[in-house]
Amino acid sequence: xxxxxxxxxxxxxxxxxxxxxxxxxxxxxxxxxxxxxxxxxxxxxxxxxxxxxxxxxxxxxxxxxxxxxxxxxxxxxxxxxxxxxxxxxxxxxxxxxxxxxxxxxxxxxxxxxxxxxxxxxxxxxxxxxxxxxxxxxxxxxxxxxxxxxxxxxxxxxxxxxxxxxxxxxxxxxxxxxxxxxxxxxxxxxxxxxxxxxxxxxxxxxxxxxxxxxxxxxxxxxxxxxxxxxxxxxxxxxxxxxxxxxxxxxxxxxxxxxxxxxxxxxxxxxxxxxxxxxxxxxxxxxxxxxxxxxxxxxxxxxxxxxxxxxxxxxxxxxxxxxxxxxxxxxxxxxxxxxxxxxx
Ligand SMILES: [Zn+2]
Ligand SMILES: [Zn+2]
Numbered sequence: 608x609x610x611x612x613x614x615x616x617x618x619x620x621x622x623x624x625x626x627x628x629x630x631x632x633x634x635x636x637x638x639x640x641x642x643x644x645x646x647x648x649x650x651x652x653x654x655x656x657x658x659x660x661x662x663x664x665x666x667x668x669x670x671x672x673x674x675x676x677x678x679x680x681x682x683x684x685x686x687x688x689x690x691x692x693x694x695x696x697x698x699x700x701x702x703x704x705x706x707x708x709x710x711x712x713x714x715x716x717x718x719x720x721x722x723x724x725x726x727x728x729x730x731x732x733x734x735x736x737x738x739x740x741x742x743x744x745x746x747x748x749x750x751x752x753x754x755x756x757x758x759x760x761x762x763x764x765x766x767x768x769x770x771x772x773x774x775x776x777x778x779x780x781x782x783x784x785x786x787x788x789x790x791x792x793x794x795x796x797x798x799x800x801x802x803x804x805x806x807x808x809x810x811x812x813x814x815x816x817x818x819x820x821x822x823x824x825x826x827x828x829x830x831x832x833x834x835x836x837x838x839x840x841x842x843x844x845x846x847x848x849x850x851x852x853x854x855x856x857x858x859x860x861x862x863x864x865x866x867x868x869x870x871x872x873x874x875x876x877x878x879x880x881x882x883x884x885x886x887x888x889x890x891x892x893x894x895x896x897x898x899x900x901x902x903x904x905x906x907x908x909x910x911x912x913x914x915x916x917x918x919x920x921x922x923x924x925x926x927x928x929x930x931x932x933x934x935x936x937x938x939x940x941x942x943x944x945x946x947x948x949x
Contacts (some may be wrong), residue, residue, distance in 0.1 A: 608633050608801035611928045612668040612734035616660040619936055624929045625658045626671070626732070633735045640737045641689055642681035643697065649733030649756035650673030650923070650931045650944040653699070653868070657726055658932070661869075665727045672946070673699040673724035674759040675731030676752045679743075686740045694752075695743035698759040698904045700738050701728045716900045732928055734948055736786045744905040747912035753920045757943035758911050762918070765792045765843075768866035769799070771894055772839035772928045773856060777802040781833060781840035781856060783849040785809040785818050787943075788866065791916060792841060797822045798914055806833045806856075808849065841866055850893075851886060859889035866896045922947045 611626040619625060636642040654671045656662045664671075675697040679689050689695060703710050703718035710718050724730045724738070739899050746755045766786040774780055780796050782789045789807075796805055807818035807826040815826035825834055829849050836858035842849050842865045850870075854861055881887070910916075919942035923931040931944045 608734035609925060610670050611925060612670055612731075613658060613664065613731075614668045614710035616658060616663060618659055619933065623933050624702070625932070626928050628926055629668070631670075631733065634729070634737045636681055636683045636686075636737045638683040638685040639741075640740050641679045641686060641695070641740050641743055642735060643675070643695060643743070644676035644680045644735055644738050645675055645677040645733060645948040646670040646694075646752040647676045647756045647948060648946045649760060650928070650935055650946060651760050651933065653760075653843050654725070654932060655936055656868075657808045662726065669726065670729035670731070670733045670736070670937065671699070671725040671920045672733075673701075673726075674756045675736065675757075676746060677731070677736070680735075682740070688740045689743060689745075694746045696746050696755055696759050696904065696908065697724055697731065697736070697738050697743055698763060699723050699898050700742060700901065700904075702742055714900055714901055715911060716898050731948075732925065732946060735924075742901065744901070744908060747908055747913075749912035750908070751919075753922060753945045753947070754917050755908065756945050757759070757918045757920065758908060758916070759904060761788045762791050762911060762916070763904045763907045764788065764837065764866060764896060766795060766910070767899050767903040768792065768843075768864050768896045769795055770903070771896055772841055772862060772864045773838050774800055774803060776800045778838035779804050779806060779835055781806045781808065781837040781853065782818075782823075783808040783815040783829065783840055783842045783853045784844035788833050789841070789843045790817075790821065792843075793818065793823060794822050794916060795910065796916060798910070804835075806835070806837060808833075808853070838863060843867065845869070845871050846874050848874050851877055851880050854881075854886035854891060854893075857891045862889070862892040862894060864894050864896060918943045920945045
C-alpha cells in the first residue's frame with residue numbers, strides 16, 4: 608500500500624519535505640483490531656510537533672495522521688463492535704490499558720499506557736491502518752468523509768473542554784480566545800445550555816463581532832471586565848495573559864478550563880500579576896484539558912451531525928502531504944486541511 612512516512616525528525620524550515628512516499632505491506636489486524644481502508648485523514652498542527660520533535664514519535668519510521676475516516680474491510684476474530692463495510696473514525700487516542708482507574712472511569716486519555724495514533728502506532732497518512740475496535744467510532748451519515756476528519760481532533764477536544772467546565776444550564780460561560788475551536792464550543796454551548804449566557808473575550812474587533820453574530824450576549828477585549836461574573840471560562844489561547852485576566856471575572860467557586868496543548872513562554876511574566884484575593888480566592892479552580900477520551904469523540908460526532916456543524920475543508924492528495932503540512936505551518940489559506948486517500 609501507498610503511505611507517506613516520517614523516517615527522522617527535522618526542522619521543517621530546513622527540510623520542507625519531511626515525509627517520503629513508501630510502499631508498505633497492508634497491516635494485518637490482531638484479534639481485537641479492525642483493518643480500515645482510509646478514505647480521508649485530517650492534517651493537524653500536532654504532526655508539525657511530531658516532525659520537529661516537540662512530541663516525538665516512539666517508533667520510526669512512522670505513518671502520521673490521527674483524524675482518520677475509513678471503511679472497515681477486515682477484522683480480527685474477537686471483534687464485535689463494527690461490521691465489514693462500516694464507516695468509522697479514528698482520533699488521537701489509539702489505545703489505553705483498559706484496566707487502570709482512569710480507563711475504568713472513562714478518562715482513558717489520562718492512562719499511563721496511552722498510545723497516540725500516528726505517533727505510537729501507524730496512522731492515516733496511508734491507504735490502510737489497523738486500530739483496536741474500541742477506539743473506532745461510527746461516523747453519522749450526515750457528515751461527509753472530508754467534514755468528519757477535522758471534527759475528530761479540534762472538535763472533540765472543544766467538546767471535552769465544555770464537559771470539564773461542568774456548567775449547569777443557566778450559568779454564565781466565558782470564552783477567552785475566539786479561534787476555530789472556540790466557535791465550535793460557542794455553538795455547542797448554546798445548544799447544550801439553552802438558558803446560559805455566553806461572554807467572549809477576544810483581541811480583534813472582527814472576532815468580537817463574529818462572536819456576537821454567533822449568539823454571544825457580550826464580547827470584549829482580553830483584559831475587559833465582564834458585566835456579570837462567570838461560572839466557567841474556557842481559554843483557547845497559547846499565552847498567559849488571558850489566564851490571569853479571566854480569573855478575575857470568575858464567580859466564586861468558578862472554574863477556568865485551559866484548552867491548550869502548551870503555553871508559550873513569551874509572556875510568562877504576566878503570571879506575576881496574579882493577585883491571590885482577586886484571582887484565586889473564593890475557591891476558584893483551574894483545570895487543563897488533555898486531548899480526548901473515546902466518549903468525547905463519539906458524542907461530539909453525533910452532536911456535530913445533529914447541529915449541522917460542517918467545517919470548511921481543503922483537500923490534498925496523499926502524495927501532497929508535505930505541501931499540506933507546509934501550508935499549515937505558514938498559515939496559508941483557511942479551512943481544515945484533509946488528505947483525500949480515496
Ligand atoms: Zn490533532
Ligand atoms: Zn489505563
